[in-house]
Amino acid sequence: MYRTHNCGELRKSDINSNIIICGWVQRIRNKGFLIWIDLRDRYGITQVFIDSEKTSPEVISIAKSLGREFVISVRGKVIERQAPNNKIPTGEIEISVENIEILNKSEVPPFTIENESDGGDELRMKYRYLDLRRNPLKNNIIFRNDLTFEIRKYLKENGFIDIETPYLIKSTPEGARDFVVPSRINTGEFYALPQSPQTFKQLLMISGFDKYVQIVKCFRDEDLRADRQPEFTQIDCEMSFVDQEDVISTFEGMVKHVFDKCLDYDLGKFKRIPYTDAMERYGSDKPDTRFDMQFFNSSEKAKGNGFKIFDDSEAIYGFNVTSGAELSRKEIDSYIDWVKRPQIGALGLIWIKHNMDGSIKSSIDKFFDADQLKDLTNSNPGDISFIISGNKKKTLTQLGALRIEVAERFGLRNNGKFDALWVTDFPLFEWDEDSKSYHSMHHPFTSPVNGIITDNPADTFANAYDLVINGNEIGGGSIRIHNKELQQQVFSILGFSEQEALEQFGFLLNAFKYGAPPHGGIAFGLDRLVAVMNQDESIRDYIAFPKNNSGKDVMIDSPSKIDNQQLDDLNIKLK
C-alpha cells in the first residue's frame, strides 16, 4: 500500500495519526535545521515538516536532495501547525516526518507548475501532461467530469438510453469535410468518421428507442479557426412522440439541473426569442442577453432629412449605451475604427451623445436637430447611441458585433452572470446567391412549423431551436419530418430529384418506410458548455489533449508521415 491518505484530506481531527501520503514536491523551504515541503497531489497540498533534531540523518539527506516535481512518499505523524494557513483546507496541520522515499526523480520542469505559470502557450501545449498538473487546468477537467456525470444522471432518470453509434461510417457526397479512413481489407474503399450521429439517432427512433443520448466524439475536417477543434464532443439526444415543447422542456430541465448541481446557480426560466426577432433586436442568432442594448430601427424616421447616407440605405439601426455619453472623442473614434476593420466591414458609424444636461452632440448634427435625434434613438440622458446603416442583413450583423464589443469594453460580459435563451423559428431554407438555390438552414429532415411549407419557401419557418447561453450557441436541434410526402416536397425545393435524394440519404429514406415515429432532438457542444459554465470563451483548456489551430497535437507530433509499407497495405499513395 502506497498511501493511507491523500494530500487534501488531513484535518485537525487527524492529529496524532500515523499516515503515509504520496505526491509531487511543490516547494521546499530549507532553513538549515528546519525543512518544509509542500507535497501536492490531485486533492490538495499538505505541508511536510522536518526538524533536523528529531529526524534521522538519512531522511534529512533525502529531503535535501529533493527537487521540484520529485515524486515522494512521506511517512509520519499528523501534528498541529504552529502557523496555520487558512487558505488551504489542510492548513491547520502538518506532517512530522519519520521517513521519506523517493518514488521518482524529476528533471527541472520546462515551466513552473503554479496557478500562474511562466510557460508560453506553445511550450505548455508541448508539455501538456505537465500543464495539466496546474490547478486551473486540473479543475477544468474535474469540472467536466462532474458535469457529464450529472448530465448522464439526469437523462437516465428521465428514461434516456445511452447507445453507442459507430465511428466508422460512410462518407456522403456532400460530406466534403468528412475525415475518411482507408480500409485495408476492403481495397480502395473508405470509412468516414461521423460529423455527428444524426442519421443513426434517427434510425434509433425508427427502432423504437424513444429516448436516446450519447456523449460522443464528432469529427469535422474544416479549415481551422481559432477555438475550433477537428474532434469535438457532442451531447447527442433524440426523442420520439414529441413536439418542440417536449424537447425544449426536457433539455431546459437538464441544463438547469447541471447549473444547479455543478455551479449552485439557478438559471430561472429560460427566455425565448424567435430567430427573426433575435436578428432584428440583437443582430445575432446567438445574442448575449446578460445585458440589454437592444436595437432600435430608425429606417423610416431617419430618411428624408437630406442625409444621403441614410436616404440611400435599406436599413438604419442603432442601440443606446448607458453611460456612453462619457466616452471621449478618442474612444468613440476607436469604435469607428473597430467597425471599419475588414472583419466587420462597416463603412462608418454614426454616434449621438445624449448628455446628462439633455444636450445632444452627434456626428450628424448638420442633418438632424436635437429633438429629431432624441426621437430617433429614444435615448436617456447619459447614453450614447451608435447607428449603422446600409444593407439590412449586413447592418444588423455589424451592429450585433459592435454591441458585443461595447459590452466587452464596458465590462458587461464575464461578470459571473448566466443568461439562457432559446432561439426558435429559424427559417427552414436559406437562399444561396452563388448556386441560385435553397439550402436547408438546419438539415433537410427538419420539419416546418405546423407541418406546412408556405408558397414562398423563404418565408417558411422551422421547428428548430438553439440554446444560447451568454451569447454562445450551446446546443441546437429540431423536430424532424416523419411524413414521406412532406419530405418529398422539401427535397424538391432543395432541388433534389427522388433519385438524388435516394443516393444521398438512401438507407435513412428506406428506413422511413417502415413506421418512423414523430421525433426530434438536440445536440449540445460539450466543450463549449463546459467553457461557458466557467465564464470562458475558449474551449481548449477544457479538453485534456486538444489540438492547436493547425489541427496539430504538438505533444505527440500528430499528424505525421506514415511509412510506405503502411501506405501499400492500404492501397493508397501520396499524390
Next chain:
Amino acid sequence: MYRTHNCGELRKSDINSNIIICGWVQRIRNKGFLIWIDLRDRYGITQVFIDSEKTSPEVISIAKSLGREFVISVRGKVIERQAPNNKIPTGEIEISVENIEILNKSEVPPFTIENESDGGDELRMKYRYLDLRRNPLKNNIIFRNDLTFEIRKYLKENGFIDIETPYLIKSTPEGARDFVVPSRINTGEFYALPQSPQTFKQLLMISGFDKYVQIVKCFRDEDLRADRQPEFTQIDCEMSFVDQEDVISTFEGMVKHVFDKCLDYDLGKFKRIPYTDAMERYGSDKPDTRFDMQFFNSSEKAKGNGFKIFDDSEAIYGFNVTSGAELSRKEIDSYIDWVKRPQIGALGLIWIKHNMDGSIKSSIDKFFDADQLKDLTNSNPGDISFIISGNKKKTLTQLGALRIEVAERFGLRNNGKFDALWVTDFPLFEWDEDSKSYHSMHHPFTSPVNGIITDNPADTFANAYDLVINGNEIGGGSIRIHNKELQQQVFSILGFSEQEALEQFGFLLNAFKYGAPPHGGIAFGLDRLVAVMNQDESIRDYIAFPKNNSGKDVMIDSPSKIDNQQLDDLNIKLK
C-alpha cells in the same frame, strides 16, 4: 403532447383513466365486430380494443386499414380485460378506443418483428433498425446502458475521473494495424485512430489524475475473425500510487457491483490462479472454471511401459469426465475426430473408461493393466479419462480445447452460473522463434514481479493480470514500470537501442522524466462483458450497429468508394 402514458405502464389501478398511447402495431385480430390491436413501444405491449357497436365508423375504418408496424396514436379509456394475460405486466387491462390516428404507415417489414424472427442473419443486418425493435436485441441494448451507468456510478463514487483522450492520434511504426486518417490541412500527413488510449492514460497519471476512467471506442484494422469488430468499446482505467492488489481489489469490487446491480448475482470472492498453473491445469490462460475437469499430469508415470507414443512424448496430460463412462463408442470416436481437426491438430486421443463396476476399458489396454490406468488417471467409477500427449505446449492447448468441447456437450456451460477468476503472473517476455527475439507479452511498460528481471528473461513474471469470467477474457492490465533504469533494461532485452526506443515511445519516455508516479491499470472489453453477463458467446447482438465479419456495415453500405475530388483534397490516390 403525443401521449399520456407508454405501452408498458398501465395497470388495474388506471382503470377508467382517459389516456393516449403511441406505438407500433404488433398484431391485429379482427373478429368482424370486435377488433384487438397489440400496440408496442419500448416499454411493453398494451391491448387496444374496438367494439364496433361503441366506436365511430371512421375509427373502425381506420382500425381496419392498419398493417403491421404502422405507427399509431390511440386515445381511449382504460378498462378491465375480460380475459387477463398474466404473461405481460399490462395484461389485466385494455384500452377501449375513442380515436385512432395513424402517425405513419409502414410497408410490410422484410421479416417478423417477434422474439423469434423469420429473417436470416444477413437480412436482419441490412435492416438492423427493424431488428432492434425485437425484444431480445432491444433488451441487450438497454442492459448495456444500465451496465455502463452502474460502472460509471461505482467508479465516480470511488474517485475516478472520466477524461476523454483524443481519437486523432499518431501512428507508430509497430502500429501495423492502425487505422489511419489522412489530414487535408497537413498535406501528406496522417492521424491514426487509437488501438487503445494506453499512452494517454499513462500521461494522465504523470499529470497527477490518480484515478482515470474512460468508456471509449478503440480501433484495430485486423484481419477479421468471427466475433471481432474493427471498432470496439473498452472500459479503460488507470490508477496511481497503487500495487497489483489495489488494482485487483478496486475492479473486483466494480465487477461484483455490476453483477449485483444488473443481474442480482453475487459473484463471491474471485478465484485467482497464476498463468503457469492455468496452463498446466486447464490448458488455457482463460479457463472456464464453472466446472472442474482439471488436468492430471501423467508425463512421468505413463512412460516406460512400452507404449511408444507416450515414450516419445514430452508431455502426457489428461482429465476425467464425470459420467463419461456412459459415452458410446460412436460418441468417443466423435471426440477423437474433433481433436484431430486441423483447428485443434492433435494426432490422437487416448480414452480410459472407469466403469461403475470398477472395470476399466481403454484404447491403450494392450500397454497398461487396469490398476496402472487407475493410477494414471485417479478417476472415479463412472468417469472417462481423455489423454493427449506430445509437445507440452501443444498438448496442453489441445486438451484445453477438448475440455471446453466436452463441457459444451455435457451441458456444463451457459447454465446460468458465473465464475470469475483472476489469472496472474504472466510471463513478462515471450520468445519469438521467427524473429529469434523476445517480445513483451503485455506491453513494454509492464513491470516485472518484485521489480526484478531474472537472469533468464523467459523466467521473469509480470505484474500483469487478466479477469476471466466463464472462460472469457473480460479484462486485462498491469502495473507499469516507472523506473527509468528498469525500463532501459526491458528495452535492451527486447532488442531496442535507446534511439529506437525514443523513436517509438518518444513523448511517453520524455514524460517519464518529469516525475512519473508508480501506476497501473486495467482495460475491460465492454462488448464482451455485456455478452458474457447475458451468457452469450457472441458480442454482435450487444452492439447497436455492428459490422459483419468482413468489417462491413451492410445497412449503410460502408466502407465505400469516395469520389476523386475528395481524394484530391486529401492529396492521396488509389494505387
